[in-house]
Amino acid sequence: MKTVLILSGGLDSTTLLYELLAEKHEVYALSFDYGQRHVKEIGMAMHTCHHLQVPHRIVSLSSLTPLLSNSSLTNPDIPIPYGSYEEESMKLTVVPARNLIMSSIAIGYAANIGAGQVALGVHAGDHAIYPDCRPAFIYALNAVAHISHFTPINIYTPFMYETKGGIVKRGLKLGVDYSLTWTCYEGKDKPCGKCGACVERAEAFAANHVEDPLCIG
Numbered sequence: 139m140k141t142v143l144i145l146s147g148g149l150d151s152t153t154l155l156y157e158l159l160a161e162k163h164e165v166y167a168l169s170f171d172y173g174q175r176h177v178k179e180i181g182m183a184m185h186t187c188h189h190l191q192v193p194h195r196i197v198s199l200s201s202l203t204p205l206l207s208n209s210s211l212t213n214p215d216i217p218i219p220y221g222s223y224e225e226e227s228m229k230l231t232v233v234p235a236r237n238l239i240m241s242s243i244a245i246g247y248a249a250n251i252g253a254g255q256v257a258l259g260v261h262a263g264d265h266a267i268y269p270d271c272r273p274a275f276i277y278a279l280n281a282v283a284h285i286s287h288f289t290p291i292n293i294y295t296p297f298m299y300e301t302k303g304g305i306v307k308r309g310l311k312l313g314v315d316y317s318l319t320w321t322c323y324e325g326k327d328k329p330c331g332k333c334g335a336c337v338e339r340a341e342a343f344a345a346n347h348v349e350d351p352l353c354i355g
């Protein structure tokens with residue numbers, strides 16, 4: 139079963155990669171450079187795919203950055219908000235229609251290589267802030283993917299109702315190497331520990347009573 143996976147190099151999509159391989163999917167990973175603040179996550183995705191011998195392509199969407207500049211992830215003049223993921227200030231991290239844009243390209247790639255599925259690591263913690271991670275969006279995307287090409291393409295989101303802590307729990311069982319994942323919105327040597335992404339990641343590891351390998355040492 140051929141499956142295209144949108145792989146950011148973060149915790150969720152990397153866990154999904156391990157899960158797809160365990161389920162015997164033939165995975166083709168896609169990462170996107172849309173002019174985000176740093177490409178540290180993409181570097182992690184490259185390492186993981188190399189380690190797992192999964193074909194990986196990086197799509198440059200950097201020419202789109204000026205069109206999507208109203209986000210702290212694509213505009214260095216907008217500061218990264220600190221605090222919990224559910225706070226109103228986290229809306230500054232929304233890149234407009236990012237999942238719609240990436241999914242469209244992934245659906246085209248899937249159609250091109252005869253893959254029947256596009257997998258995304260969206261999860262319940264994304265719903266509050268990111269409109270194109272919510273179930274209503276995913277259901278509509280699935281309907282569109284079914285009629286986009288000669289044969290239907292399924293949108294596969296097994297983490298849609300899973301918490302980040304639940305994803306780490308699944309990943310620990312699968313032996314995910316979380317030292318090869320990056321979550322922090324900033325691209326420094328170590329995670330900042332203060333941005334919404336860092337706070338949510340720390341809570342996910344704490345819920346499983348394990349230390350985040352990125353925060354050891």
Ligand SMILES: [Zn+2]
Pocket residue numbers: 321322323324329330331332333334335336337
């Ligand atoms: Zn951070």
